Amino acid sequence: MLWYKAWLETRGRFLTCLITLTAFCFIFVHHAQEIAFRGDGLSRAGRPADYYRLLFVTQQFLVMMWVVSVVLLGMGGLIRERAFGVSTLTLSLPVSRCRLFGVRVAVGMVEATALVVLPWCAVFLTSFSAGLPIRFSQVSFYIFLILGGGLSYFAMAILVSSVVEGEYTAPAIAFGLVLLTAIAFDAWLRPYSLWRLITGDLSIDRHTYLLSSGFPWSGVAVSLAAAVAMLFLALQRIRKRDF
Amino acid sequence: MSESFAIRTNDLTKSYRQFVAVDSLHLAVPKNRITAFLGPNGAGKSTTIKMLLGMIRPTGGNATILGHRISSPSENCRLRQRVAYVAEDKPLYGFMTVEQLIRFTRRFYSDWQIDQEQRLLAEYRLPLPKKVRSLSKGMRTKLALLLAFARRPELLILDEPSEGLDPVGIEHLLRMLVSQAAEGVTVFFSSHQLAEVERVADQVCILNHGRLGLNARIDELHQSYRRIDVVFETTPSERELAVPGIERIRSNGRQMTVLASRNADQIIRRARDLSAVSVEVSPVPLRDIFLETVKED
Amino acid sequence: MLFQKLNPGTGQPLYLQLMQQIQHAAETGILRDGDQLPGIRTLATELIVSPNTVVKAYSELEHSGHLELRQGSGAFVKTARRTRHLADRVQLARRRFRDLIDRLREDDLRDQEIQRAFEAELLAAVEASGKR
Numbered sequence: 327m328l329w330y331k332a333w334l335e336t337r338g339r340f341l342t343c344l345i346t347l348t349a350f351c352f353i354f355v356h357h358a359q360e361i362a363f364r365g366d367g368l369s370r371a372g373r374p375a376d377y378y379r380l381l382f383v384t385q386q387f388l389v390m391m392w393v394v395s396v397v398l399l400g401m402g403g404l405i406r407e408r409a410f411g412v413s414t415l416t417l418s419l420p421v422s423r424c425r426l427f428g429v430r431v432a433v434g435m436v437e438a439t440a441l442v443v444l445p446w447c448a449v450f451l452t453s454f455s456a457g458l459p460i461r462f463s464q465v466s467f468y469i470f471l472i473l474g475g476g477l478s479y480f481a482m483a484i485l486v487s488s489v490v491e492g493e494y495t496a497p498a499i500a501f502g503l504v505l506l507t508a509i510a511f512d513a514w515l516r517p518y519s520l521w522r523l524i525t526g527d528l529s530i531d532r533h534t535y536l537l538s539s540g541f542p543w544s545g546v547a548v549s550l551a552a553a554v555a556m557l558f559l560a561l562q563r564i565r566k567r568d569f
Numbered sequence: 570m571s572e573s574f575a576i577r578t579n580d581l582t583k584s585y586r587q588f589v590a591v592d593s594l595h596l597a598v599p600k601n602r603i604t605a606f607l608g609p610n611g612a613g614k615s616t617t618i619k620m621l622l623g624m625i626r627p628t629g630g631n632a633t634i635l636g637h638r639i640s641s642p643s644e645n646c647r648l649r650q651r652v653a654y655v656a657e658d659k660p661l662y663g664f665m666t667v668e669q670l671i672r673f674t675r676r677f678y679s680d681w682q683i684d685q686e687q688r689l690l691a692e693y694r695l696p697l698p699k700k701v702r703s704l705s706k707g708m709r710t711k712l713a714l715l716l717a718f719a720r721r722p723e724l725l726i727l728d729e730p731s732e733g734l735d736p737v738g739i740e741h742l743l744r745m746l747v748s749q750a751a752e753g754v755t756v757f758f759s760s761h762q763l764a765e766v767e768r769v770a771d772q773v774c775i776l777n778h779g780r781l782g783l784n785a786r787i788d789e790l791h792q793s794y795r796r797i798d799v800v801f802e803t804t805p806s807e808r809e810l811a812v813p814g815i816e817r818i819r820s821n822g823r824q825m826t827v828l829a830s831r832n833a834d835q836i837i838r839r840a841r842d843l844s845a846v847s848v849e850v851s852p853v854p855l856r857d858i859f860l861e862t863v864k865e866d
Numbered sequence: 867m868l869f870q871k872l873n874p875g876t877g878q879p880l881y882l883q884l885m886q887q888i889q890h891a892a893e894t895g896i897l898r899d900g901d902q903l904p905g906i907r908t909l910a911t912e913l914i915v916s917p918n919t920v921v922k923a924y925s926e927l928e929h930s931g932h933l934e935l936r937q938g939s940g941a942f943v944k945t946a947r948r949t950r951h952l953a954d955r956v957q958l959a960r961r962r963f964r965d966l967i968d969r970l971r972e973d974d975l976r977d978q979e980i981q982r983a984f985e986a987e988l989l990a991a992v993e994a995s996g997k998r
Contacts, residue, residue: 327672327673327676327677330673331662331665331673334664334665334669335664410663411658411660412660412661412662412663413624413660414619414624414656414658414660415656415660415661415662417622417623417624418622418624418649418654418656419649419677420646420647420649420650420677420678421646421677422642422643422646423642565642566626568624568625568626569619569624569625601918602916602918603916603918740914743914744911744914747910747911747914747915747916747917748907748910748911750910750916750917750918751906751907751910751911751917752907764874767874767875768872768874768880768914768915769914769915769916770916771916771918771919787879788879788880788881788922791874791877791878791879791880792877792878792879794877795877851877852875852876852877852878853877854874854875855874
């Protein structure tokens, strides 16, 4: 029943984000179709590279929205319940704090995954039926990049919501951290930028705009390790805290 | 571990930087009895209960509930299966409907009684499809109580359950408490409604500044505590009346009012020896015993 | 039997009050020999007192012989034989008195003299049994 509760708590946020992201994808496909037909006698298919460049640029917006969604999904938990006076009810249930935390994280991760897979499937299917040059391998590459690299944003949100009290302070700090890391990655850590990893900037071929080089396993591994570390810290905090 | 006690604490302590909330508490709550846990606001009752249920970590001492150590998270989790608890602020998930919340809670406990749930739903007239956050305060209190009373746990812990209830609701609450106790449930509840406590409780524990000021069977309190109003011929000094059992003496000229926790007969005899003109004995309501126990020196 | 609410303010433990209620009811005939008292749970919820109070009252009454607790069935009133037959014997005694009064009147004694003679004999009998 904890899964049901976590779903009830997050479904508003989840469905809003899902609809927004999926709608955005349709807009992209529509845009792509226009590009393909526009201009001076371009063939119906257009140049594949144009299409792929558009795909690459647009998906960066998609990734941005996904990160925002995932940070929102990471909010909540016992600390927030405490502010609303409900943590006593949850903690009086015959379930361990580990399990409460685990279910929250698991539901969030499933929703985060759905927020990547479903919109990308929409892109794939509609592009495919519109005759645009979309390849399944490209789509899956993008999906795995976002999940492998991006779940650390979700973990960060979980950590912030497990430490920071205040219904508005927690998301403010979480988004602040996203912004901070984006700036830091852009300014000083460009070769190691998580952002560039997620959006595929480190793997993209500048001529074909195809994700061509090998999957950045080391980068993803570091990101996942960081995610696990942050989740572990969050769990410890929840276990030790007085409610 | 004594098996006739539902709750046993040993030097249980919770100290914060500025003050001590619970101070070396020795509590023994007997099984199959109704025990009232009294104390002024801020005495540490809620803190004690939260420590027992694993929400707050004690800074010293230990305790067991139904034989389970409270300090081990896994044991504490298991004991919560056998304990029903209603917190002071009657927390509920506002985003669920009444039906969803009941279905949610039901799944966690094997001691849930469906017929009791149905009966209480009808009695309380709770609207199943309504969201909890849109219920009135009285309805929310009743729903919070239903989540505990629709079960048959081994131990029922209630923190200020009558708060937010009108007299009809309080009467119904007491009837439910007594009904549960008759089924073998150990009841441990805190309350400010001393008149009600006096009717239903078997045992009374009074907490003050984190320490146990009194722990007695209510029958003993009824039998031993006496208020003795004496009028003397000549004003004696209070010291002359020194008999063990005298809790407080108030004197005004030749009149003296003695609050005695025991030995009333001895006190009366001593008063007569000291040339008392009139001696009147009356019982002491729980309220006065409580006020006397928690007064500041 | 209609039970009265128990009063915690009297200084007497509640179980004693309940015991007295039951004993009084048995003596005045409201409860008769063999009547079943309510179960512990029923009585506790009716009076809104701890079930333990009822348990104590019933067990003390069983101890003093006023109740019989039958395993599984409940608590049953046991009135002493003296109480049960008292009413009958009082009836009989009054008939005997009436006959005696009629005969003494036939012997030409006045009612006042009859009363004085009766009281003197009763007093003597009390003094005689007191010496024993």
